[in-house]
Amino acid sequence: MRIISGEYGGRMIKAVPGSATRPTTDKIKEAIFNLIGPYFDGGRSLDLYAGSGGLSIEGVSRGIEQAVLVDRQFAAIKIIKENVAVTKEEGKFNIIKSSAEQAIQRLSGQKPFDLFYFDPPYAKQTIQADVAKLSENGLIAKEAILMAETDQEANLPEEIGNFKLWKQREYGITVITIYRFEE
Incomplete structure (x- = not known):
């Protein structure tokens, strides 16, 4: 795996x-960033199921100012820290070992996020519940973008809270769904 651009x-x-x-392949990672806008002018991102941290690192490489990466597995946190060290800009990353639900509570009251990566385990689709908790805790910025990586069986709705479906693409069994926040 590699950091593609930026x-x-x-x-x-x-x-x-x-x-x-299940790491996001380079091909799918590139497709994701082509869909959400290849480069960013600052902003904050949140990945509640960070795995290796590849999506957040790619986002910061492309201009996201600060990334918060959450995972509950010790092995994932260890790899995230190693991968973030490759950037030599560890200060741009906040790594939290926690469940998604506990992390949302912990982040409550902080500056809202502009970009969300949702790639939970395919068998455990909690995107709708997670978005509701993020909203309750004031963690969603105006005009935020939400990227969901699921399998074809997830059947995500047209709307998740105030997020409205913007773009959707299929890559084999993987479905990338992009939502935009609308008040």
Whole structure:
């Protein structure tokens, strides 16, 4: 795996060993960023199921100012820290070992997020519940973008809270769904 573009483009990153996580392939990562806008002018991102941290690192490489990465597995947190070290800008990343629900509570009251990556385990689609908790805690910025990576069986709705379906693409069994926040 590698960082595809931006400031850290071309640097190699590691996947979490074992089968507990499913890393986003370079092809799908590139497709995601082509859909949500290839580069950013600041902003904050949140990944509640960070795995190796590849999506957040790619986002910061492309201009996101600060990324919060959450995962509950010790092995994932270890790899995220190693991958973030590759950037040599660890200050742009906040790594939290926690469940998604606990992390949302912990982040309550902080500055809202502009970009959300949702790539929970396929068998455990909690996107709608997570978005409701993020909204309750004031963590969604106006005009935020939500990217959901699911399998074809997830059948996400046209709306999740105030997020409205914007774009959707299928890549084999993987479905990328992009939502925009509308008040």
